[in-house]
Amino acid sequence: MTDATKPAPRTDLIICPNCDAVFSLARPGHGEKAVCSRCETVLITPRRNAGLQIIALSLSIVILISTAAVFPFLSVDAIGIKNSVSILETALVFSDGPLAVLSLTTAALILFIPLLRVMLCLYVIVPLVRDRAPAPYSADAFRVAEALRPWSMAEVFAIGCAVALIKVSALVHVTFGPAFWLFSVLVMLVVVQENIICRWSVWNALSRPRRS
Structure with a gap:
């Protein structure tokens, strides 16, 4: 045809x-x-001004992911032995052994994929909010971001940490680091962004650019 x-x-x-x-x-x-x-x-x-809100949330999420990945997530004190660890260190703890694939996959699911989705969202949304023609391959970028949505598991990681901390709190003294609170805010912002974005509006804007 x-x-x-x-x-x-x-x-x-x-x-x-x-x-x-x-x-x-x-x-x-x-x-x-x-x-x-x-x-x-x-x-x-x-929603009115949804594009500006999505951009603001996306930039906040980028900053939070970058800082939460390297700051201490929690500290553990057991019989006088103290240790603190960041999210990135935890995800890559087995990167040199036979579980390297699992470690890298964990890091991707809780850090890299959420960060990639936000960057793709910014790439697509910013020109539309500025009343410009869509950036090259914007439709493909937004399609990839949507395909990665089920694999962005920051929320699952937060729930898993909560369950694990409840189980170990009776055995050791656990202190939350700055990354824990940053990650908590990050999860809330991700949920808010998902509720604000109207995917039909984005596709409609991409299919009908206002000006070149």
Whole structure:
């Protein structure tokens, strides 16, 4: 099929990404949202100044990831022996042994993939907020960021740490380092960013650039 015979894309329909239900497109106003009537997945959530909010949150997340990775995460005191460790040191503790792949994968899931997703988001959103044409390969960048979303596991790491600390607190004295609090704020900002961003609005802006 040549380009001349390809059917034009339907801009009057929207498909639920969760259950594949098809609806006539009705754009909600700012502060409202369009929800799938079958599975209640949120389809469109336009917000005023959402782009600026996403940029601010993304920059904050970049700073928090960079600092939380190297600052001490916690200190352990057992029978007079003290030790402190950072998140990056913990993730790479077995990097020289047979568990190197597991260690590198852990570091990627809790640090590098979240950082990559935020950088890709900034690459896509900043030109749109500035009312410029999308950056080269913006659609591919946003598609990669969305594909990596299930593998960004900062929240899972935080929950796992909470469970582990509860179990070991009766055996040793645990002191939270600055990275623990930075990472706690990081997790909250990631959740807020995921709730603010309207993916339909991003794709719509990428498909209809305002000016070159």
